[in-house]
Amino acid sequence: MNRLALLLVAALAPWTIAPPAGADDPRTEAAATLKRDLKPRGITTLDLLVEDGVQAVCNRTDDKPPKELAQRLEQDQLAGIRWPADGKLVGDWKSGERIAQNGRGMTWSDPAGTPGGGSCYNCHRIGPEETSFGSIGPSLLQFGKLRGYGPDMQRYVYGKIYNAKAYNLCSLMPRFGHVGALTEQQIKDLVALLLDPASPVNK
Amino acid sequence: MTRALALCAAAAFIAALPVPPAAGQSKPPAVERDATTEEFEKFRAVLEADNPAELFEVKGEELWKTPRGPKNASLAACDLGLGPGVVKGAYVQLPRYFADTGKVMDAERRIVHCMVTLQGFDAAALAKQPFSTETRTPDPVALTTFVAGQSRGMKIAPPQSLPQERAAFALGREIFFYRAGSYDFSCASCHGEDGKRIRTQQLPNLTRPEQAIRGYQGWPGYRMTGGVMHTLQWRLNDCFRQQRFPEPEYLSDSLTALLTYLAVNAKGQVYKGPGIKR
Numbered sequence: 001m002n003r004l005a006l007l008l009v010a011a012l013a014p015w016t017i018a019p020p021a022g023a024d025d026p027r028t029e030a031a032a033t034l035k036r037d038l039k040p041r042g043i044t045t046l047d048l049l050v051e052d053g054v055q056a057v058c059n060r061t062d063d064k065p066p067k068e069l070a071q072r073l074e075q076d077q078l079a080g081i082r083w084p085a086d087g088k089l090v091g092d093w094k095s096g097e098r099i100a101q102n103g104r105g106m107t108w109s110d111p112a113g114t115p116g117g118g119s120c121y122n123c124h125r126i127g128p129e130e131t132s133f134g135s136i137g138p139s140l141l142q143f144g145k146l147r148g149y150g151p152d153m154q155r156y157v158y159g160k161i162y163n164a165k166a167y168n169l170c171s172l173m174p175r176f177g178h179v180g181a182l183t184e185q186q187i188k189d190l191v192a193l194l195l196d197p198a199s200p201v202n203k
Numbered sequence: 204m205t206r207a208l209a210l211c212a213a214a215a216f217i218a219a220l221p222v223p224p225a226a227g228q229s230k231p232p233a234v235e236r237d238a239t240t241e242e243f244e245k246f247r248a249v250l251e252a253d254n255p256a257e258l259f260e261v262k263g264e265e266l267w268k269t270p271r272g273p274k275n276a277s278l279a280a281c282d283l284g285l286g287p288g289v290v291k292g293a294y295v296q297l298p299r300y301f302a303d304t305g306k307v308m309d310a311e312r313r314i315v316h317c318m319v320t321l322q323g324f325d326a327a328a329l330a331k332q333p334f335s336t337e338t339r340t341p342d343p344v345a346l347t348t349f350v351a352g353q354s355r356g357m358k359i360a361p362p363q364s365l366p367q368e369r370a371a372f373a374l375g376r377e378i379f380f381y382r383a384g385s386y387d388f389s390c391a392s393c394h395g396e397d398g399k400r401i402r403t404q405q406l407p408n409l410t411r412p413e414q415a416i417r418g419y420q421g422w423p424g425y426r427m428t429g430g431v432m433h434t435l436q437w438r439l440n441d442c443f444r445q446q447r448f449p450e451p452e453y454l455s456d457s458l459t460a461l462l463t464y465l466a467v468n469a470k471g472q473v474y475k476g477p478g479i480k481r
Binding site: 026027029030031033034036037038039040041044045046048049050051054055058059062106107108109121122123132133134135136165172174175179181 | 373374376377378382385386387393396398400402403404406444445447449450451458460
């Protein structure tokens with residue numbers, strides 16, 4: 001079996017792959033060591049340590065998967081996006097700004113069942129007035145003004161926030177909708193923050 | 204400046220962070236944030252002349268020398284890798300392999316091992332609440348601060364001559380790059396590139412020697428947020444929390460491996476001793 005095929009099988013059904021012969025595979029040892037040393041706390045459980053298909057491929061290719069494989073897996077991720085039933089993708093930008101500011105969610109110190117935030121400012125410049133912003137992701141200032149406000153752009157932004165890996169398989173950005181970190185309404189509100197012409201982002 | 208005055212100044216400075224944006228004003232923030240970092244560095248320099256971490260070094264030294272625990276023994280016979288009782292220079296030469304346990308151990312792990320074997324303290328009890336709170340600084344924290352202080356001004360020099368030590372480094376590197384969890388994060392998601400920030404916090408690229416030392420520098424550290432003393436065991440614990448992973452067990456192999464990866468990457472850089480953290 002060639003390398004691509006192996007990766008593909010690993011991606012589609014990682015649990016069917018037996019660990020490589022010999023316990024000296026460092027990655028297998030790393031996963032086993034983490035599983036042994038980490039303990040569930042709060043909402044974090046040990047199943048979080050099991051790689052899904054995307055993580056498995058990105059971990060095994062240093063985040064540089066072969067193009068063909070990446071495209072196939074991106075399509076799978078795209079197909080898993082749940083689009084709003086009402087067809088509306090743009091919510092309230094003011095609520096979106098609060099969600100973008102909120103860095104809570106999915107840690108062992110976060111309560112179960114409470115919607116967290118998008119942690120957006122941790123990595124992106126967004127609104128013009130917030131000077132405390134990170135630089136891991138690109139600046140989103142003037143996002144709509146520069147790229148347009150149309151239906152295609154709305155669909156892209158909703159999809160990107162829902163599952164960034166549908167567009168760039170090993171993106172550093174979390175899959176907020178896919179893992180249930182943000183609700184449909186929260187994602188709509190973030191779309192509005194970037195794409196409502198009235199949002200300060202586009203002033 | 205007296206210590207109290209310095210702390211007041213620091214508190215006032217911290218209270219002023221982050222700088223609230225003036226309404227309706229749009230400035231070039233990247234430049235401004237760098238200025239903020241510079242200001243903090245100036246305050247750090249002032250404070251380090253009269254460093255609160257030194258109080259914990261003194262307390263740790265007393266704990267080290269006093270006969271304590273069920274066996275009423277001091278830690279004078281504790282071997283941190285350079286021979287029984289040798290503390291000078293030990294911190295910067297850890298993690299290392301210890302034949303008596305068959306394990307690679309980092310500083311705090313080895314100190315706790317000595318507390319258990321020499322003094323008779325209960326390992327499970329020490330692991331129960333290992334991190335400082337406003338009202339309590341666990342003994343291993345003060346002891347680690349003392350031991351770290353005895354390597355002030357020395358170069359980071361973790362041994363890699365034994366296969367177990369090289370294996371710990373390799374394991375640490377794998378864990379560092381292992382993406383999983385609800386946000387698909389690895390350590391490298393935040394610490395694998397140069398010049399990145401989370402909000403205004405500068406992130407060292409821990410894969411590079413001249414920046415990996417920043418993961419070491421200032422730890423054990425007096426953290427102004429909360430005003431408590433913390434070691435690298437706490438720092439890594441909080442990284443795992445923010446990574447959206449489950450909680451690593453105190454003194455576990457995963458943490459020793461990561462500390463080995465960090466120490467080897469920082470090799471040759473000068474450790475300035477226990478310090479101050481934001």
